[in-house]
Amino acid sequence: MKNKLYLFFLSLIFVGCTEPFNIKTNDSEPTIVIYGVLTDEFKQQSVQITRSSPYFDNEPNPAISGAKVTIKSSDGKEFELFEDTENAGNYLSKNNWSAQSGINYTLNVDVDFKKNGTINNYQASTLFAPTAFFDSLKIVPMMIMGHANYALNVYGQDSEEEEFYLFRITINDSLATTALSQYILTDDILFNGQYIDGLTMQYFDDISEWENDSEEVRERSTYIKYGDKIDVELSIITKGYYDFITQCVREMGGENPMFGGPASNITTNISNGGVGFFTGYCSSKVSATVENSFP
Numbered sequence: 001m002k003n004k005l006y007l008f009f010l011s012l013i014f015v016g017c018t019e020p021f022n023i024k025t026n027d028s029e030p031t032i033v034i035y036g037v038l039t040d041e042f043k044q045q046s047v048q049i050t051r052s053s054p055y056f057d058n059e060p061n062p063a064i065s066g067a068k069v070t071i072k073s074s075d076g077k078e079f080e081l082f083e084d085t086e087n088a089g090n091y092l093s094k095n096n097w098s099a100q101s102g103i104n105y106t107l108n109v110d111v112d113f114k115k116n117g118t119i120n121n122y123q124a125s126t127l128f129a130p131t132a133f134f135d136s137l138k139i140v141p142m143m144i145m146g147h148a149n150y151a152l153n154v155y156g157q158d159s160e161e162e163e164f165y166l167f168r169i170t171i172n173d174s175l176a177t178t179a180l181s182q183y184i185l186t187d188d189i190l191f192n193g194q195y196i197d198g199l200t201m202q203y204f205d206d207i208s209e210w211e212n213d214s215e216e217v218r219e220r221s222t223y224i225k226y227g228d229k230i231d232v233e234l235s236i237i238t239k240g241y242y243d244f245i246t247q248c249v250r251e252m253g254g255e256n257p258m259f260g261g262p263a264s265n266i267t268t269n270i271s272n273g274g275v276g277f278f279t280g281y282c283s284s285k286v287s288a289t290v291e292n293s294f295p
Contacts, residue, residue: 033061033112034270038071039278040131044092045071045099047081049109052270053277063089065111067111077180081188099280101130107278112219124269132165132236138198139230141292150224153198154232154286161191164207165244166281167201170231185237185245186192201232206293226293235281243267244277281288 036047047069050061069081069091081091099105109122134156141150152169167184169176184201191199207225210218224230244267268275 010106010211032064032111032120032270032274033276034107034109034124034274034278035276036107036278038105038126038128040100040128040189040282042096042098044094044096045079045081046084046093047091047107047109048073048089049091049111050089053114064111064113065089067091067109070108072106072108073100075100083197100271101128101282103128105278105280109274113202122273122274123271126238126269126279129236129238129281131284132163132234132288133284134196134232137230137232137286137287137288139224139290139292144203148208150206150290151200152202152204152230152232153200154196154234155198156196156286158188158194158196159189162192162239163188164237166235166237168233168235168283169202170233171222171224172229173231174211185242185244224290226290228290229287230290231285231287233283233285235283237281238279240267240269241277241279242274 031052033050034047036045038045047208049064049067049069051064053061064084065088069077071081071093072081079095079097080094084090084092099172104125104127106125107123109120112118113120114210131247134154136155138153138155139150140153141148146208164187165185167186169184186201204224205213205221207223209221210223212219247266266275268277270276270278
């Protein structure tokens with residue numbers, strides 16, 4: 001089995017908050033695209049502002065410069081963001097800061113989007129999600145259809161609340177979930193309020209499989225070996241952000257790849273006809289080391 005997930009997980013066609021985020025539309029008029037993810041990391045928080053491009057255009061969204069961008073928090077703080085001189089359309093906070101659980105953050109963007117001398121205003125708000133904690137992580141070796149694999153199992157107590165989880169994986173301090181299809185997302189419908197006793201969230205291939213795998217299989221597989229350290233970063237995300245991501249996945253893949261048309265409406269919390277999303281979440285981490293190897 002090559003990087004198969006349990007059926008109740010969704011492998012995301014998505015990007016990290018530091019990578020370009022594009023939205024394609026089939027509208028004749030371009031649309032402003034605003035995307036920002038606040039985190040509890042002490043760093044320069046960022047917001048990306050671009051212009052949508054045609055659905056069948058392979059070029060990235062054009063950057064939008066000259067915007068005035070601020071973020072206000074419900075505890076009375078205000079942060080101004082400035083455009084990165086080396087990355088047009090990417091706006092960074094002047095100082096490092098970390099978002100806090102339970103605080104509501106409001107994004108405000110003023111920009112002459114249509115270049116006609118009129119300033120357009122766009123807003124979005126998000127309640128910063130709480131931190132999720134799992135007890136532990138185990139890496140279990142197993143043979144699947146004659147192939148040497150490892151199951152990545154997580155353990156921990158899920159709360160009684162309806163929650164939506166985002167997982168990111170690091171191998172030997174190198175982020176493994178960088179490709180668009182590698183982010184892992186799930187709701188808790190199958191284990192709400194229960195103790196999660198060894199939930200398999202990902203499969204890896206043993207390094208011994210690499211030699212016999214085809215080039216195509218190698219490109220979509222992740223190989224690990226004895227002694228490798230695996231970290232899983234866990235975040236609770238809002239339902240709105242969960243819906244936004246899953247809809248992006250469907251639209252990027254096509255509702256019906258053979259007969260379907262371009263994008264339908266995608267969930268957004270950006271006002272005034274903008275698209276994209278503004279959200280934030282805390283992250284916690286569980287780790288494990290590969291302690292078994294195959295002959």
